[in-house]
Amino acid sequence: MSVLKLPKALSGYRIAMLFSAVISALAGTLWMIDGGIENSLRSARDTIRNQPASGEFVIVEIDAQSLAEIDTWPWPRRIHGQMVDRLNEADVETIAFDVDFSSHSTPNEDLAFAEALQRSNAVVLLPAFRQYAGAGDTRYIDSEPIEELREGAFLASVNINAGSDGQVRRALLGVETNGLPRPSLAAMLANVHGEADISFPIDYAIDPGTIPRFSYAEILSGSADLSELSGKSVIIGATAIEMGDRYAVPRHGIIPGVVVQALGAETLVEDGVPAEHGPALALSLAALGVLIMFCSGSHLLRAVGAAAVMVIIFTFPILTEQWFNASYKIVPGLMMLIATGLTGVSAMVLRKYRRTQLTDRETGLRNRTALLLSARRKDEIAIIAGHVERFAEIAALLSAEELKAFFAEIARRLSVASGGQAIYRIDDTLIAWRAAELSHEDIGEHLEGVAALFRSPIEIGSQRIDANLFFGVAEGSGRDIRSLTVGAALAAARAMASGLCWDRHVEGDGANNKWHLSLLGELDDAMDNGALWVAFQPKFTIENRTVVSAEALVRWNHPERGPIPPDSFIPTVEKRGRMADLTLFVTARALAAVLRWQSSGLDCGVAVNVSANLLDDPAFLSRFAETVDSSGIDPAKLTVEVTESSAFENPDRAIRGMEELRTMGIRLSIDDYGTGQSTLSYLKRLPVQELKIDKSFVQSIESSQSDNILVRSTIELAHDLGLSVVAEGIETESCLEMLRGLGCDTGQGYLVGKPMAVGEFERVAMKELEPQGQLAA
Numbered sequence: 001m002s003v004l005k006l007p008k009a010l011s012g013y014r015i016a017m018l019f020s021a022v023i024s025a026l027a028g029t030l031w032m033i034d035g036g037i038e039n040s041l042r043s044a045r046d047t048i049r050n051q052p053a054s055g056e057f058v059i060v061e062i063d064a065q066s067l068a069e070i071d072t073w074p075w076p077r078r079i080h081g082q083m084v085d086r087l088n089e090a091d092v093e094t095i096a097f098d099v100d101f102s103s104h105s106t107p108n109e110d111l112a113f114a115e116a117l118q119r120s121n122a123v124v125l126l127p128a129f130r131q132y133a134g135a136g137d138t139r140y141i142d143s144e145p146i147e148e149l150r151e152g153a154f155l156a157s158v159n160i161n162a163g164s165d166g167q168v169r170r171a172l173l174g175v176e177t178n179g180l181p182r183p184s185l186a187a188m189l190a191n192v193h194g195e196a197d198i199s200f201p202i203d204y205a206i207d208p209g210t211i212p213r214f215s216y217a218e219i220l221s222g223s224a225d226l227s228e229l230s231g232k233s234v235i236i237g238a239t240a241i242e243m244g245d246r247y248a249v250p251r252h253g254i255i256p257g258v259v260v261q262a263l264g265a266e267t268l269v270e271d272g273v274p275a276e277h278g279p280a281l282a283l284s285l286a287a288l289g290v291l292i293m294f295c296s297g298s299h300l301l302r303a304v305g306a307a308a309v310m311v312i313i314f315t316f317p318i319l320t321e322q323w324f325n326a327s328y329k330i331v332p333g334l335m336m337l338i339a340t341g342l343t344g345v346s347a348m349v350l351r352k353y354r355r356t357q358l359t360d361r362e363t364g365l366r367n368r369t370a371l372l373l374s375a376r377r378k379d380e381i382a383i384i385a386g387h388v389e390r391f392a393e394i395a396a397l398l399s400a401e402e403l404k405a406f407f408a409e410i411a412r413r414l415s416v417a418s419g420g421q422a423i424y425r426i427d428d429t430l431i432a433w434r435a436a437e438l439s440h441e442d443i444g445e446h447l448e449g450v451a452a453l454f455r456s457p458i459e460i461g462s463q464r465i466d467a468n469l470f471f472g473v474a475e476g477s478g479r480d481i482r483s484l485t486v487g488a489a490l491a492a493a494r495a496m497a498s499g500l501c502w503d504r505h506v507e508g509d510g511a512n513n514k515w516h517l518s519l520l521g522e523l524d525d526a527m528d529n530g531a532l533w534v535a536f537q538p539k540f541t542i543e544n545r546t547v548v549s550a551e552a553l554v555r556w557n558h559p560e561r562g563p564i565p566p567d568s569f570i571p572t573v574e575k576r577g578r579m580a581d582l583t584l585f586v587t588a589r590a591l592a593a594v595l596r597w598q599s600s601g602l603d604c605g606v607a608v609n610v611s612a613n614l615l616d617d618p619a620f621l622s623r624f625a626e627t628v629d630s631s632g633i634d635p636a637k638l639t640v641e642v643t644e645s646s647a648f649e650n651p652d653r654a655i656r657g658m659e660e661l662r663t664m665g666i667r668l669s670i671d672d673y674g675t676g677q678s679t680l681s682y683l684k685r686l687p688v689q690e691l692k693i694d695k696s697f698v699q700s701i702e703s704s705q706s707d708n709i710l711v712r713s714t715i716e717l718a719h720d721l722g723l724s725v726v727a728e729g730i731e732t733e734s735c736l737e738m739l740r741g742l743g744c745d746t747g748q749g750y751l752v753g754k755p756m757a758v759g760e761f762e763r764v765a766m767k768e769l770e771p772q773g774q775l776a777a
Helices: 012-031 034-046 064-069 078-089 107-118 185-189 215-220 256-270 278-292 300-321 331-357 368-372 392-397 400-417 442-452 478-500 510-529 566-575 579-599 611-614 618-631 651-663 679-683 703-721 733-742 758-765
Strands: 058-060 092-097 123-132 141-144 153-156 168-174 174-177 180-183 197-200 214-215 233-238 246-249 253-256 275-279 326-328 380-388 424-427 429-437 458-460 463-465 469-477 503-504 533-540 547-558 562-564 605-609 638-643 668-672 692-694 724-728 746-750
Touching: 034 300, 034 331, 058 064, 058 215, 058 256, 064 215, 064 278, 078 092, 078 215, 092 185, 092 547, 123 185, 123 392, 123 638, 141 256, 141 469, 153 174, 168 256, 185 233, 197 326, 214 215, 233 256, 233 579, 253 256, 253 510, 253 611, 278 300, 278 331, 300 331, 300 533, 326 703, 331 478, 331 703, 368 429, 368 478, 368 724, 380 400, 380 442, 380 478, 392 400, 400 429, 400 458, 400 618, 424 478, 424 611, 442 469, 442 503, 442 638, 469 478, 478 510, 478 668, 503 566, 510 533, 510 651, 533 579, 533 758, 547 566, 547 746, 547 758, 566 579, 566 638, 579 605, 579 618, 605 668, 611 618, 618 651, 638 651, 679 703, 692 703, 703 724
Parallel strands: 058 214, 058 233, 092 123, 092 233, 123 153, 275 326, 469 503, 547 605, 605 638, 638 668, 668 692, 692 724, 724 746
Antiparallel strands: 123 141, 153 180, 168 197, 174 180, 246 253, 380 429, 380 469, 424 429, 458 463, 533 547, 533 746, 547 562
16 A cells, blocks of 8 residues: 655755745745735635625615706705605615715705705715825825715715726725724624724625615605615615726626625625735645655655645635635645646656656666766776677567566576676667676676576566577776777677677777777767758659659768768668667658648658568557657658568568558558569559659660560559559659650659758749759749
């Protein structure tokens, strides 16, 4: 059972997590001053907590209907007096005006309103407010009702202040006007006491649409049923748009000021002023989550534990706001937990990526890169490489899992023999390790003992496989580990060729060894740094010379030797078992080129050469399919060319591989047709769509009657079988015309273009070709 335990020491990524936790907590606390995220989270919680109003407060609206029926503004104050009388008849408890009475009307109108206030049985609240004297002015002007009206009413402040984001989120408990503290309208309606200039958060979980409303005009006209007003507190204010008293608030958009006043009273009426707490609780919970992430044990348990803490931090304010009238700041805690989690995940991803880069995918052993990074420059080291004899035959017998088990057993035996040294797979057929504490003279005896461990076969399931290893040794400084690794591999190859148990690499073993050193030691680097690149030769329609595709051809520009002909390194690469890697490299670059062309509006396919030996390699076919799938290119845009001679060395094996590729939607072509010994019966068995006539026949169709007949018959045969025909090696206009007369479909050759870089191919393909093979300007 997996459990979480605290580590005895902090590893590198845990130190990064701790640093991230501290910094994010501090940043979150400072960020809390602005409160943008905190406000958004509060709005989200309010949405979850959505609830109706208490019904204790009723809004009497100065709405559009009322303005239309009482066709003057400001209304005569006797109208407000009539409203006070009507509300008293309805037995309301409190009447609160959110209407400015700070200036005189006519004496009679003011008197009529004042008398209504004095005879009111309900408590009447009139508005007082403080405002800036003008734009950019820091002086205040205090506005209160005229003296005549104050005798029959209490004054309540109605200031509404928007936050930095322009939204009203808080209301005041009171405001000082003319030297006296005035409780706010909301506080007086809810019978809550507090100090001036102290604010509280308005509870926008309350749905303003559930606050009862009556039209001012309907109450005056007697058409409204006032039975619902008994014992209620009434707030009178403008809701008509033309009155302009409107504010932006969270959740509900823009609402009238009188509604904001009502929501403020609703917030206070049940439990008084909401308690507001800082981020301490959220930070404490986040610290618990960080502690869980620090534990050693199951990644899943740690992730679930941290996620649970995250959910708690998100949800506990909902409960406290709903049931305990208390809110908590949670952004610092969330930032602390999220930043720490992201740091931890990023560190683990990087560690996993590094392990992947240092691991051989087929066997799970450490790879060549890991070996090159294992030595310090000042160390004197010995590298031992073991060459697995008959590896291709063994690999053909085993599934991917069995091959992994095969190498695992080899690595186990070598680790035992080497005193627990790390074992590396540095090539398909090569295993290597660093010799520890062995003298120059003792290595031979040591390797004889290692070889003895492989006299007993390796059992894989029901199979018993003889694994014979030949060893090579190279000694020198850690700064030369790359060349030492290659030297050990070459020495192992010499040992196998000569039938010896082992051989030692000596610097300056000959020019041929230097080439192999470059090949084995520089191929991967050449793929990475661009020295190894892919050229594209145009393939065009014979009929109108439109470029429709390209053949991808590998090229090597060596920094010291210059361009290396493909014929000089491809056979050696194939012999050393690296052809799969090289083919996948070329395929990936070719597919990337198709994607680039498509983005430029160029609809061209691409052809790559695949050795027939690879068609029977399940691991290669799987990696090839993965490369094609991950490219995002339609597989029909890719053609795989297989040479006729290699395909017919083992036709059954080649056909199985071809059929698997064709199932993927990839086009298949027989390359260099005419150079092999294929018969019509074999040709009919191949699941191909294209024949490519070898250039040796194409270039001599004008001078050789036999070659002309062969080309003509090949074209006719291919067309009868439903195959298209490509002629390679076209260098003259006359050759092109002859092929057009023979009905050939597609051409390739220097007449249209030599192998070229991807950008140059794009330029050539986008232009029409003029006669004589020249590009139009």
